[in-house]
Amino acid sequence: MGMRGNKPSATAMFYVLDVEGLIDATHPLRSIKTRVDAELASTSRLFNQAYSKVGRPSIPPETLLKALLLQSLYGIRSEAQTVERMRTDLLFRWFCGMDPSEPMFDATAFTHNRERLTRHGILQRFFDGIVKQCMEEGLTSDDHFSVDGTLIQSYASMKSLKPIEETEKKDGDPPAGKNPSVDFRGERRTNATHRSETDPEARLYRKRSRFSVHW
Secondary structure, three states: OOOOOOOOOOOOOOOOOOHHHHOOOOOHHHHHHHHHHHHHHOOHHHHHHHOOOOOOOOOOHHHHHHHHHHHHHHOOOOHHHHHHHHHHOHHHHHHHOOOOOOOOOOOHHHHHHHHHHHHOOHHHHHHHHHHHHHHHOOOOOOOOOEOOHHHOOOOOOHHHEEEHHHHHHOOOOOOOOOOOOOOOOOOOOOOOOEEEOOOOOOOOOOOOOOOEOOO
């Protein structure tokens, strides 16, 4: 019979962590990280073209791209939730090259950098490069995969859509209870003009009978 262990009453102020040693040697993210780092190293020239040599330093684009990849791999529904996961998950921080004590950036960093990364072709090249590596190493399949709208996750209903001007003026959570009746007849709703009150990250999609999912 073992003796009962006791939890220390005082909490240590400082910790020494070997994050590399905490990640299992067989964890699938290890091999993915190797491929991702190689792809990012080959994209260094594009990063230099996209970012100025003067001014306030931005969040490293390598960190943002790795975070977006994690969001895709783990099916996280929004960039805000990805940032929150990175705030508390050492595995995510390790993958993105962030120290455990490093302050977490805000989710708006994705918004501020997305246009730049897209305009210089960095986003497309990054994801295409990862897929190409997987194809060359026989890690992909030619089987067709289709998905319908029921698999797109969102915490929003059509009734929660409001003109952006209205949603920006309103503060606090929406009132509880039954959704009010809304008449959208004759009103055109787009991602540029409308936003959900319950899930601002949600986006409108055109639903078709079948479509392929790809990067």
